[in-house]
Amino acid sequence: MSVVNQDQDGEDARPRGRTVRPPSWFGGEDEAPAARGGMFVEVVVNRAFDQALTYHAPRKLVAGIRPGVRVRVPLGKRGGLVTGYCVSIGLLPPEGLDPARIKDVAEVLDAVPLIDARMLELTRWMAGYYLCSWGQALDAVVPAGVRKQAGTRIGTFLTVPEDARRAWLDGSLEKTLTAKQAAVLDVLCQPDGGMLTVSDVCRRARCGSGVVDGLRKDGVIHTVKRRLSLEDSRKEEPDDAPPPASAESPTPPPTKPKLLLTPEQQKGLDALAPALQGDGFAPFLIFGVTGSGKTEVYLSAIEQVVARGREAIVLVPEISLTPQTIRRFRRRFKKVAVLHSHLSDVERHRHWRSIAQGEVDVVVGARSAIFAPTRRLGLIVVDEEHESTFKQESVPRYHARDVAVKRAQLEGVPVLLGSATPSLESWANAERGRYVKVDMPSRVEGRPMPAVELIDLRHEKNMTGGLSDSLRNAMHQALDDGGQVILLLNRRGYNTFVICPKCGDVVKCRHCDVAATFHKGRRLLICHMCDAERACPPACPSCNAAVLHYGGIGTERLEREVLMEFPFHAARRMDSDTMRRHGSHEEALAAFKAGDVRILLGTQMIAKGLDFPNVTLVGVVDADVALHLPDFRAAERTFQLVAQVAGRTGRGDRPGRVFVQTYSPESPAILHAARHDYESFVTQELPQRAGGLASPYGRIVRLVARGRDEGRVKGYLDELAATLRARAEASVRFLGPCPAPVLKIKEEFRFHLQLRCATAPPLRALLRDLSSPPAPPKVELAVDVDPVSML
The missing domain is CATH 3.40.1440.60 (PriA, 3(prime) DNA-binding domain)
Known part of the structure; x- marks a missing residue:
C-alpha cells in the first residue's frame, strides 16, 4: 500500500523541489528550509x-x-x-x-x-x-507518553530581540532606560543567563514585575513559550545550591566479571565477529539448547558493539518476567534503559528522550522496544524469537521479530535471533540460506540434558487432583534431597469449567462464547477472554437443576493441592492473577532463588528465561492444554512449551528430572520434546504444512469480521469473499469464510476468512483495496498478515 500525495487525479504525485531535514535529536546539520513564502x-x-x-x-x-x-x-x-x-x-x-x-x-x-x-x-x-x-x-x-508529552509543561520566558541586544551592548539603549530597567536588561543579556521567567528576572534585578511589563510594552523585551520537562522545571531556580556529593562523584562503572567462554560460545562469537566489526546487514539464528549460554554470547557481542561507540536493542518476550536477564545487563553495561508495560507515561517519555539524545548504550524491552530512537544503532538481539508475545494483536498487527530484521536491514547492522526452539519460519530461513545458523548443541560445562519421563494419564487410576502418584513421589524425593521444584500448568483459576450433570450445558460468559472459569479465592466465575465477572449460579441457568459440577484444574487449585501435600515446604504461585502488583515478579523469583520458596508453580510465565541451579525437578501437569486447538501451530507451541520448561532444571551441579503428564504420549510434539530433539520434530512437522501452504511454505492473511449482528457479519464476509475470489489470481487459496473458533467475544460475533499463497505479492495486490463491498454499519474488518493465533 503505497502512500501518495493528495492530488486531483489520485495519482502518485510527489512534491517537486529539494527535501530538507534540519537538525534534530538524531544529529546531522542539514540545510534549513527556505523561509520566504513558506x-x-x-x-x-x-x-x-x-x-x-x-x-x-x-x-x-x-x-x-x-x-x-x-x-x-x-x-x-x-x-x-x-x-x-x-x-x-x-x-x-x-x-x-x-x-x-x-x-x-x-x-x-x-x-x-x-x-x-x-x-x-x-x-x-x-x-x-x-x-x-x-x-x-x-x-x-x-509511545502514548511521548505523544502526550507526559511529564512536561509549558513555561513562559523572557528574551531580548537581537536589535535591542546590540543596542544594549553598544550603550545606545542604556540612555533611554531607568536604573531598574537597565538592571533588567543587564540580567537578560548575560551570556550564561539561560531561560529566565519574569519572577527570575525580578529577583535578580531586585525590581517589581511592573518594570518588566513596561519593557515588554515598549518592545524592548519579548516573551516566548517553551515546553520543559519536569526535570528542567526544577532547574529554573537560578541560584541553585551546590549538588550533593553523591551527584558530583562519578557513577561507579558496572561490574564486569571475567568470564571464560565455553568453546561453543567462543565459536559462536567468532562466527559473529566479522558482522559485529563491520557496517552491514547480517541476520543470524543462534540455535542453542536450554542452558547452552546464549545470553553470554549476546552480552559479549553487545560489548563489542558498545566499544565501537554504537548502541544495541535487545528484545525479550515478557520484560517483567526476566529480572535475571535485566540484572545481567546492568552488571555489564553502565547505560541501560529498560522499557516494559509497568512504566508510567512520564517514565516512558523520559526513557525515550534519553535514548534519542544518545545517553543510553543498551535498550532492553518487549516488542515495542524495537522502535527505540537510537542514534547509532549497531546491533539488534531478539531473545526467545519463537515467542508469540512478539506479535501485536491490535492495529498495526506487526511481529516484532520480523520488524527487527527489517530495521536491521535498513540500518545496515547485524541482528541475532536466539532460541532453543526456533519458530519454523526462522528455521526455514536458515535452511534456505537467508539467515546464518550458529549452533550451540551442548550445555555449559558439559552438563547433561535432564531426563524426561512421560506419564500416561490414561492409566492413572488414583488421581484426584492434578498430581499423579509418580509426580508426587518425585516431588517428595527432590524436596527431601534439598532441591527445588517447578510445576507448569498453563491454566489459571481453580476450576476451568462449570457443567450441569443433568443437561450437559457448560456455564459460559454472558459476553463471550467460552466457558467461565471458577476462581475460588474470589468466589466468582471469570471470563478469561473479556475479564467479565459473575456470581456462581445456585442452579443450572439452562434447566434449573440444583446441582452443578465444577471440573478442570487451574493453577489456583493446583496450589491448594501442593500446600496440602507438602505443608512443610513453602510454595508460590505465579500467574497473571497473583502477579498484578508492580515488582511482584522480581519478589517471587528472588524468594525462589534464595531458597525461601521451595516449590514454584504457575503458567507459561515460569517456562522461560529462568536460571536456578538448585531446581532438580520440573513437572508439566498437563501437556495437552494447547495440543488439540484448531490451529496449525498447536503442535509447535506444545513442543516449545514442554521443551522450554524442561530446560529449567539440571542447570547446576546436580542432575535434573522432568515429568510430563499427558493423555497423548504418542504425539510427536511431546515425544520429541521429551527427547530434546528439535530437529526430529521439525522433520516430522514441516511436511504436514507444505500441502496446505501453511507457514513457512506459504503466506497467510486472516480477515476477521466482527459485529453484534451475527447475520450481518456473516453476510458481509460472504460478500467480501465472493468479491475477492472474482479478482484473485489462481495461486491464491481461500479457506472459509466460516465462524471463528471462538464465535463471540465481548458481545461481538466473529467470522473469519484465510487467504493463502506461496508468495506475498498476489495477496498484497488482492487486499490493497478492501473498500468494496463496504462494511455495513457496526461491522468491523480486521486484517492480520502472518497471523500467529487462529482462534
Whole structure:
C-alpha cells in the first residue's frame, strides 16, 4: 500500500523541489528550509486511508517544520484540526494542485522530530506489509507518553530581540532606560543567563514585575513559550545550591566479571565477529539448547558493539518476567534503559528522550522496544524469537521479530535471533540460506540434558487432583534431597469449567462464547477472554437443576493441592492473577532463588528465561492444554512449551528430572520434546504444512469480521469473499469464510476468512483495496498478515 500525495487525479504525485531535514535529536546539520513564502509539506494522519496529504506551512512556522515532527492540520470539509506527522518537505506543491486551495498547517507540536528518516522508512514498510495506514504505523512507533508529552509543561520566558541586544551592548539603549530597567536588561543579556521567567528576572534585578511589563510594552523585551520537562522545571531556580556529593562523584562503572567462554560460545562469537566489526546487514539464528549460554554470547557481542561507540536493542518476550536477564545487563553495561508495560507515561517519555539524545548504550524491552530512537544503532538481539508475545494483536498487527530484521536491514547492522526452539519460519530461513545458523548443541560445562519421563494419564487410576502418584513421589524425593521444584500448568483459576450433570450445558460468559472459569479465592466465575465477572449460579441457568459440577484444574487449585501435600515446604504461585502488583515478579523469583520458596508453580510465565541451579525437578501437569486447538501451530507451541520448561532444571551441579503428564504420549510434539530433539520434530512437522501452504511454505492473511449482528457479519464476509475470489489470481487459496473458533467475544460475533499463497505479492495486490463491498454499519474488518493465533 503505497502512500501518495493528495492530488486531483489520485495519482502518485510527489512534491517537486529539494527535501530538507534540519537538525534534530538524531544529529546531522542539514540545510534549513527556505523561509520566504513558506513551503509545502506532506502530512500523514492516523486514519484508515493510506494517503499523505499536502499542506502549506506559513512563513511563521517554517523554522519549526521538519520531517518527523507532529503538526496540527485541518481535515475534512469542516476543517476540524487533527494531529499528523510531517513526512517530507518541498518548496513547490505537487503538480496538479492549485497552491491557493492548499490548506495551511495550524501548529507545530514538537520542537524536535520524534522520528528520523530511517524510522519513517520502516513505518512506511510496515504500512505496506501489514496492510494498515502509514498513520497507524507511525502512532505505534511513538509511545502514548511521548505523544502526550507526559511529564512536561509549558513555561513562559523572557528574551531580548537581537536589535535591542546590540543596542544594549553598544550603550545606545542604556540612555533611554531607568536604573531598574537597565538592571533588567543587564540580567537578560548575560551570556550564561539561560531561560529566565519574569519572577527570575525580578529577583535578580531586585525590581517589581511592573518594570518588566513596561519593557515588554515598549518592545524592548519579548516573551516566548517553551515546553520543559519536569526535570528542567526544577532547574529554573537560578541560584541553585551546590549538588550533593553523591551527584558530583562519578557513577561507579558496572561490574564486569571475567568470564571464560565455553568453546561453543567462543565459536559462536567468532562466527559473529566479522558482522559485529563491520557496517552491514547480517541476520543470524543462534540455535542453542536450554542452558547452552546464549545470553553470554549476546552480552559479549553487545560489548563489542558498545566499544565501537554504537548502541544495541535487545528484545525479550515478557520484560517483567526476566529480572535475571535485566540484572545481567546492568552488571555489564553502565547505560541501560529498560522499557516494559509497568512504566508510567512520564517514565516512558523520559526513557525515550534519553535514548534519542544518545545517553543510553543498551535498550532492553518487549516488542515495542524495537522502535527505540537510537542514534547509532549497531546491533539488534531478539531473545526467545519463537515467542508469540512478539506479535501485536491490535492495529498495526506487526511481529516484532520480523520488524527487527527489517530495521536491521535498513540500518545496515547485524541482528541475532536466539532460541532453543526456533519458530519454523526462522528455521526455514536458515535452511534456505537467508539467515546464518550458529549452533550451540551442548550445555555449559558439559552438563547433561535432564531426563524426561512421560506419564500416561490414561492409566492413572488414583488421581484426584492434578498430581499423579509418580509426580508426587518425585516431588517428595527432590524436596527431601534439598532441591527445588517447578510445576507448569498453563491454566489459571481453580476450576476451568462449570457443567450441569443433568443437561450437559457448560456455564459460559454472558459476553463471550467460552466457558467461565471458577476462581475460588474470589468466589466468582471469570471470563478469561473479556475479564467479565459473575456470581456462581445456585442452579443450572439452562434447566434449573440444583446441582452443578465444577471440573478442570487451574493453577489456583493446583496450589491448594501442593500446600496440602507438602505443608512443610513453602510454595508460590505465579500467574497473571497473583502477579498484578508492580515488582511482584522480581519478589517471587528472588524468594525462589534464595531458597525461601521451595516449590514454584504457575503458567507459561515460569517456562522461560529462568536460571536456578538448585531446581532438580520440573513437572508439566498437563501437556495437552494447547495440543488439540484448531490451529496449525498447536503442535509447535506444545513442543516449545514442554521443551522450554524442561530446560529449567539440571542447570547446576546436580542432575535434573522432568515429568510430563499427558493423555497423548504418542504425539510427536511431546515425544520429541521429551527427547530434546528439535530437529526430529521439525522433520516430522514441516511436511504436514507444505500441502496446505501453511507457514513457512506459504503466506497467510486472516480477515476477521466482527459485529453484534451475527447475520450481518456473516453476510458481509460472504460478500467480501465472493468479491475477492472474482479478482484473485489462481495461486491464491481461500479457506472459509466460516465462524471463528471462538464465535463471540465481548458481545461481538466473529467470522473469519484465510487467504493463502506461496508468495506475498498476489495477496498484497488482492487486499490493497478492501473498500468494496463496504462494511455495513457496526461491522468491523480486521486484517492480520502472518497471523500467529487462529482462534
